[in-house]
Amino acid sequence: MTTIQCTINGRAETIEAPPMKRLLDVLREDLHLTGAKEGCGEGECGACAVLINGDLVNSCLVPILQVEGARITTIEGIAINEQLHPIQQCFLTEGGAQCGICTPGMILATHHLLAKHPQPTLAQIQEGLNGNLCRCTGYMRIFHAVQQAAGAAK
Amino acid sequence: MRSNVSQYELIAPGSLDAVLQILADSPDHYTPIAGGTELMVALGAGKLLPRKLISLWNLRELRFIETTPDALVLGAGATFTDIRKHHILAKEFSILAQAASWTGSIANQNRGTIGGNIVNASPAADSPPALLAYDATVTLVSTRGPRTMPYSDFHLAYKETALEPDEILHSITLLRNYEGYKTYIRKVGPRNAQAISKVALAGLALVADGVIQDIRLGAASLREYPARLAATEETLLHQPITLAAIATARGAILTEARPIDDIRSTAKYRATVAANLLEEFLRSL
Numbered sequence: 001m002t003t004i005q006c007t008i009n010g011r012a013e014t015i016e017a018p019p020m021k022r023l024l025d026v027l028r029e030d031l032h033l034t035g036a037k038e039g040c041g042e043g044e045c046g047a048c049a050v051l052i053n054g055d056l057v058n059s060c061l062v063p064i065l066q067v068e069g070a071r072i073t074t075i076e077g078i079a080i081n082e083q084l085h086p087i088q089q090c091f092l093t094e095g096g097a098q099c100g101i102c103t104p105g106m107i108l109a110t111h112h113l114l115a116k117h118p119q120p121t122l123a124q125i126q127e128g129l130n131g132n133l134c135r136c137t138g139y140m141r142i143f144h145a146v147q148q149a150a151g152a153a154k
Numbered sequence: 155m156r157s158n159v160s161q162y163e164l165i166a167p168g169s170l171d172a173v174l175q176i177l178a179d180s181p182d183h184y185t186p187i188a189g190g191t192e193l194m195v196a197l198g199a200g201k202l203l204p205r206k207l208i209s210l211w212n213l214r215e216l217r218f219i220e221t222t223p224d225a226l227v228l229g230a231g232a233t234f235t236d237i238r239k240h241h242i243l244a245k246e247f248s249i250l251a252q253a254a255s256w257t258g259s260i261a262n263q264n265r266g267t268i269g270g271n272i273v274n275a276s277p278a279a280d281s282p283p284a285l286l287a288y289d290a291t292v293t294l295v296s297t298r299g300p301r302t303m304p305y306s307d308f309h310l311a312y313k314e315t316a317l318e319p320d321e322i323l324h325s326i327t328l329l330r331n332y333e334g335y336k337t338y339i340r341k342v343g344p345r346n347a348q349a350i351s352k353v354a355l356a357g358l359a360l361v362a363d364g365v366i367q368d369i370r371l372g373a374a375s376l377r378e379y380p381a382r383l384a385a386t387e388e389t390l391l392h393q394p395i396t397l398a399a400i401a402t403a404r405g406a407i408l409t410e411a412r413p414i415d416d417i418r419s420t421a422k423y424r425a426t427v428a429a430n431l432l433e434e435f436l437r438s439l
Contacts, residue, residue, distance in 0.1 A: 020162040020197065042195040056261045057264055060194070061194040062190060062265070065166050066166065066211045113260075131262065
């Protein structure tokens with residue numbers, strides 16, 4: 001076991017865990033932050049995506065020891081004071097979520113994309129979300145949601 | 155089946171010197187892990203064999219991209235995102251930037267490192283063909299000091315490299331002398347991003363008055379490791395680009411390639427596509 005200190009959704013956390021335990025499992029099992037989902041467990045689907053120091057990463061591929069001192073944002077940290085974040089609102093309004101398994105990762109990928117490209121082209125949206133698989137929507141409604149979110153942020 | 159994570163040791167000494175000292179002193183072999191985009195997949199699948207790992211992630215001494223008037227030096231810990239963001243690299247080493255852009259998703263590019271891509275030694279890896287075409291040199295480091303070798307000598311056999319157990323890959327050096335060269339890179343797979351290639355070819359050529367003055371070809375999935383195609387290059391050097399020269403080069407690459415049948419493709423398909431890619435490159439010159 002090892003002791004790791006990091007900040008999760010703005011809160012300082014001290015975690016006791018085996019150093020190779022996946023960040024995803026620490027979030028879900030130890031901290032009960034179950035928004036990040038396990039899809040493939042091999043970095044293909046993006047359902048477990050979170051932000052580490054602002055960078056989009058798949059939490060299933062991060063050993064907990066490597067987040068020592070890092071700032072982590074999960075879907076639970078995206079809403080602002082109990083209000084949906086504009087990205088979340090746009091996914092809701094545009095029908096960008098159906099079963100919801102991919103949605104936390106989609107929203108974090110969108111957050112990361114809009115931080116880099118506040119007014120993304122469709123090609124930039126497609127690339128920004130290319131590591132997030134959805135088996136419900138066919139993606140068009142998700143792309144519309146991202147375009148709406150970019151507009152809402154103006 | 156999922157691995158039991160409590161059976162694995164991971165240490166993060168925090169400096170390159172400390173890592174090298176542990177690799178030199180420890181009677182047990184530690185396996186380096188950087189962004190985890192390869193080894194953590196194995197862990198998730200219950201297939202990670204090494205039980206003792208040492209983290210190289212975010213080590214300042216490895217995560218850099220430096221330029222001098224003559225060279226661009228990539229620290230082994232530079233991520234694919236770092237590579238894509240670097241303006242000089244994008245301009246002067248465009249096929250490496252292109253390869254970085256189709257290495258996995260954005261999330262994996264934020265974690266995957268160029269050093270990991272090389273040391274993992276997959277014959278299908280995305281960045282090696284471009285590095286081979288640019289005639290990269292690699293610097294390996296241990297407590298015994300650094301040593302430098304051509305990248306084309308780094309891979310010895312399938313998944314076997316020149317690294318000694320106490321050594322790690324420190325950096326990759328690319329000389330900035332490709333002005334006027336024509337470039338080519340193409341990956342053939344189910345799709346470009348986030349799919350492992352069936353075959354890939356990278357090429358650089360300097361042509362004057364229709365005659366090839368210099369040519370370098372790097373390939374993925376044509377041999378048991380990423381390989382320069384020296385014999386094919388040889389048939390093209392100092393030749394005018396004619397249909398006959400293209401036919402000869404197609405014959406040479408079919409002889410030099412040693413592809414295999416596996417889950418992603420067949421040897422026959424790989425060899426034929428490699429010849430087609432080479433022809434596409436030569437016709438573009």
